[in-house]
Amino acid sequence: MARxxxxxxxxxxxxxxxxxxxxxxxxxxxxxxxxxxxxxxRLLPGGLVTFAIESSVAISRVFGVTSxxxxxxxxxxxxxxxGLLLTGAVAGxxxxxxxxxxxxxxxxxxxxxxxxxxGVALVAEYxxxxxxxxxxxxxxxxxxxxxxxxxxxxxxxxxxxxxxDAEDAERRLGRRTLIITAVxxxxxxxxxxxxxxxxxxxxxxxxxxxxxxxxxxxxxGTRPELTPIExxxxxxxxxxxxxxxxxxxxxxxxGLVSREQTLTxxxxxxxxxxxLFATLCCISNPPGGDxxxxxxxxxxxxxxxxxxxxxxxxxxxxxxxSADGFFEVVSLDTIRADERVMLAYAWDGVPLPAEHGFPxxxxxxxxxxxxxxKWITGIEAIAQWEPGYWVVRGWDREGHVVPAAAVxxxxxxxGTAQVGGVAFAGSRGVVTVEVSVDGGDWHEAQLxxxxxxxxxxxWRAQAPAGRRYVARIR
Ligand SMILES: Nc1nc2c(c(=O)[nH]1)N[C@H]1C(S)=C(S)[C@@H](COP(=O)(O)O)O[C@H]1N2
Ligand SMILES: [Mo]
Numbered sequence: 001m002a003r004x005x006x007x008x009x010x011x012x013x014x015x016x017x018x019x020x021x022x023x024x025x026x027x028x029x030x031x032x033x034x035x036x037x038x039x040x041x042r043l044l045p046g047g048l049v050t051f052a053i054e055s056s057v058a059i060s061r062v063f064g065v066t067s068x069x070x071x072x073x074x075x076x077x078x079x080x081x082x083g084l085l086l087t088g089a090v091a092g093x094x095x096x097x098x099x100x101x102x103x104x105x106x107x108x109x110x111x112x113x114x115x116x117x118x119g120v121a122l123v124a125e126y127x128x129x130x131x132x133x134x135x136x137x138x139x140x141x142x143x144x145x146x147x148x149x150x151x152x153x154x155x156x157x158x159x160x161x162x163x164x165d166a167e168d169a170e171r172r173l174g175r176r177t178l179i180i181t182a183v184x185x186x187x188x189x190x191x192x193x194x195x196x197x198x199x200x201x202x203x204x205x206x207x208x209x210x211x212x213x214x215x216x217x218x219x220x221g222t223r224p225e226l227t228p229i230e231x232x233x234x235x236x237x238x239x240x241x242x243x244x245x246x247x248x249x250x251x252x253x254x255g256l257v258s259r260e261q262t263l264t265x266x267x268x269x270x271x272x273x274x275x276l277f278a279t280l281c282c283i284s285n286p287p288g289g290d291x292x293x294x295x296x297x298x299x300x301x302x303x304x305x306x307x308x309x310x311x312x313x314x315x316x317x318x319x320x321x322s323a324d325g326f327f328e329v330v331s332l333d334t335i336r337a338d339e340r341v342m343l344a345y346a347w348d349g350v351p352l353p354a355e356h357g358f359p360x361x362x363x364x365x366x367x368x369x370x371x372x373x374k375w376i377t378g379i380e381a382i383a384q385w386e387p388g389y390w391v392v393r394g395w396d397r398e399g400h401v402v403p404a405a406a407v408x409x410x411x412x413x414x415g416t417a418q419v420g421g422v423a424f425a426g427s428r429g430v431v432t433v434e435v436s437v438d439g440g441d442w443h444e445a446q447l448x449x450x451x452x453x454x455x456x457x458x459w460r461a462q463a464p465a466g467r468r469y470v471a472r473i474r
Pocket of ligand 2: 235281282283284369370
């Protein structure tokens with residue numbers, strides 16, 4: 001009976017893990033198997049944990065693993081699931097043994113066991129603060145899945161003990177549990193793929209661009225005026241974007257403030273939003289390059305947030321820090337002078353993609369991307385300017401956008417060419433764009449009305465056919 005219980009326990013636990021995984025990937029619900037593990041690790045004596053980490057790093061080295069961080073993570077995850085399966089097997093063996101001795105109702109015993117483990121899972125979730133505040137779905141889900149697991153146990157026990165052919169019943173139940181496990185796992189994987197692809201319904205899906213009526217239209221072949229999020233250029237220091245769980249994320253406000261505080265993502269989203277079209281450009285963008293993109297930014301104006309930060313009079317700058325160790329300093333003067341400086345959480349109406357700074361990034365008009373942290377986790381009020389991450393590494397202190405025009409296309413027919421591209425001058429506005437062909441005269445381009453005074457301008461010009469087209473802002 002104990003052997004049968006152990007097998008049933010392991011199988012049902014595999015199904016529990018798979019269903020929890022599906023809930024995590026499909027609905028962002030807490031994934032108790034990892035959370036219980038993390039919680040236990042925190043309870044263990046520090047020395048033991050350091051020893052375990054050091055051993056896993058040493059083992060990774062022996063096997064020549066290059067990304068030790070990723071390997072250690074995968075190791076932790078495997079350990080978490082193996083631990084839970086083992087617990088399930090032991091619990092199953094014990095339960096079946098007890099039931100075979102006492103003849104108590106199995107459903108009752110199973111649900112008591114499920115409720116007990118569900119309680120442990122809930123404690124882990126609360127201790128690690130991994131439940132969204134105010135949400136009942138998360139705790140109900142965690143407790144419910146464990147309770148269901150316990151009921152499944154009791155039910156399995158009854159089926160096996162009353163079946164005429166216990167072997168056959170065992171095989172059939174085992175197969176059924178494995179199918180549930182496989183389907184839930186595959187569905188979870190499919191959801192995680194899909195959620196990465198389908199970022200959601202964009203603002204631009206059902207809105208015309210504000211300059212739709214402009215009579216100057218782009219030459220076919222000009223880059224899209226509003227960059228699709230998937231094509232938005234990406235520059236940062238790490239190989240992998242920090243994975244931030246929006247429910248667990250907090251914005252910590254500290255330094256020269258009269259009271260420290262933390263904001264949740266819901267807090268930030270509840271403030272009055274600012275929407276603006278803006279172009280972001282990397283200081284390393286080569287002439288005509290594509291390290292420049294444009295979208296509609298949504299966030300909270302830092303100017304409007306200032307009173308809530310409770311800054312002390314000595315504060316002059318805000319140091320913005322990021323989950324990846326990046327940081328940048330912005331002066332209160334800049335914030336007070338321009339209400340468009342904002343903490344942005346959405347692009348084109350959908351939450352920032354993970355690689356573009358989810359859940360919060362800074363936007364400052366007229367500055368290169370290097371001055372605009374993604375994955376913000378902290379705001380520290382300070383009393384003097386400090387060099388930012390890239391400034392420390394020798395890049396430009398100010399980071400003001402240098403006006404530049406790019407040629408995207410030159411469609412030739414007969415002796416003339418329709419030349420088109422974009423021009424960007426930060427927040428200073430583009431007045432005149434000129435094109436020259438093969439080093440010859442400059443021809444003035446027509447400018448399309450821009451999406452805003454913070455975006456690039458799409459331009460077009462008619463010029464003689466030639467080989468080399470150069471555009472400039474004048
Ligand atoms: N936290 C963090 N923020 C960052 C960076 C970074 O490496 N880490 N890179 C900066 C640079 S150099 C640029 S050009 C922009 C690029 O933003 P994007 O990848 O969303 O286009 O992010 C900026 N913000
Ligand atoms: Mo950059």
